Amino acid sequence: MNDFVKLEGIQQQFDKEQVLKKVDLTIPKGQLFGLLGPSGSGKTTLVKIMIGLLNPTKGTVSIANQKMPSLKQLQEIGYMAQNDALYSELTGKQNLEFFASIYGIFKKERAERVDEAAKIVNLTDHLHKTLEHYSGGMKRRMSLAVALLHRPSLLILDEPTVGIDPVLRASIWKDLKAIQETGTTIIITTHVMDEAEKCDELALLRDGYMIAKGSPDELKEKSKTETLEDAFLYFGKSQQVEVG
Numbered sequence: 001m002n003d004f005v006k007l008e009g010i011q012q013q014f015d016k017e018q019v020l021k022k023v024d025l026t027i028p029k030g031q032l033f034g035l036l037g038p039s040g041s042g043k044t045t046l047v048k049i050m051i052g053l054l055n056p057t058k059g060t061v062s063i064a065n066q067k068m069p070s071l072k073q074l075q076e077i078g079y080m081a082q083n084d085a086l087y088s089e090l091t092g093k094q095n096l097e098f099f100a101s102i103y104g105i106f107k108k109e110r111a112e113r114v115d116e117a118a119k120i121v122n123l124t125d126h127l128h129k130t131l132e133h134y135s136g137g138m139k140r141r142m143s144l145a146v147a148l149l150h151r152p153s154l155l156i157l158d159e160p161t162v163g164i165d166p167v168l169r170a171s172i173w174k175d176l177k178a179i180q181e182t183g184t185t186i187i188i189t190t191h192v193m194d195e196a197e198k199c200d201e202l203a204l205l206r207d208g209y210m211i212a213k214g215s216p217d218e219l220k221e222k223s224k225t226e227t228l229e230d231a232f233l234y235f236g237k238s239q240q241v242e243v244g
């Protein structure tokens with residue numbers, strides 16, 4: 001009923017490698033949802049399927065009851081890829097203005113949206129600099145601002161804090177919580193356990209299977225472990241799917 005994102009029987013095969021074996025997953029509206037799994041477990045592949053960048057070998061995705069890919073739903077999604085796709089020779093402001101035009105934001109609204117997105121990620125004072133003079137963390141925050149320009153109702157972030165120092169990481173998480181409070185559903189991929197702890201719910205991915213799903217507390221309780229890391233190892237061994 002409250003399933004905002006729904007994945008049914010998702011399988012993905014690349015040549016002979018079956019990267020996703022059968023993933024069924026539902027994510028309610030308004031959640032900050034984490035996809036947790038080691039490198040190569042299929043997190044990026046799964047989010048690319050969610051937004052229609054990849055057509056799954058089998059299975060279906062629907063967002064807000066609309067089967068994907070749907071042009072209408074795509075306009076509701078903000079996506080931040082693992083690699084920053086920004087223009088280093090342009091200033092922060094020019095980057096935001098360029099992507100705002102790509103998103104089809106009307107000219108008279110652009111300045112307001114650019115200011116709004118820059119403010120959320122704390123880059124207002126740096127908008128005049130070209131991106132070649134941004135630090136790695138600033139570029140990640142700029143990518144987040146780009147993903148926010150069109151005020152998406154679903155924000156999908158692929159490892160947004162990789163390579164970012166702990167202070168900035170904390171500041172990005174503060175931003176994410178603030179964005180969630182505006183009613184935005186957020187899906188984030190991570191392999192960092194302390195980030196996973198901050199999510200409302202998690203899906204644990206291993207070798208292309210979803211081995212468990214639930215809130216961090218539920219997962220620890222069900223596995224009778226103290227940490228998410230141990231819970232992950234427990235579910236990995238039993239290879240069972242627990243739905244919280």
Ligand SMILES: Nc1ncnc2c1ncn2[C@@H]1O[C@H](COP(=O)(O)OP(=O)(O)OP(=O)(O)O)[C@@H](O)[C@H]1O
Binds near residue numbers: 015037040045
């Ligand atoms: N286009 C592709 N063609 C062939 N193999 C691919 C392709 N995309 C991904 N893979 C393979 O799929 C597997 C899962 O990759 P994916 O990027 O989804 O993992 P991940 O969990 O996001 O990893 P990481 O945390 O390192 O980003 C890997 O073995 C990868 O090599």
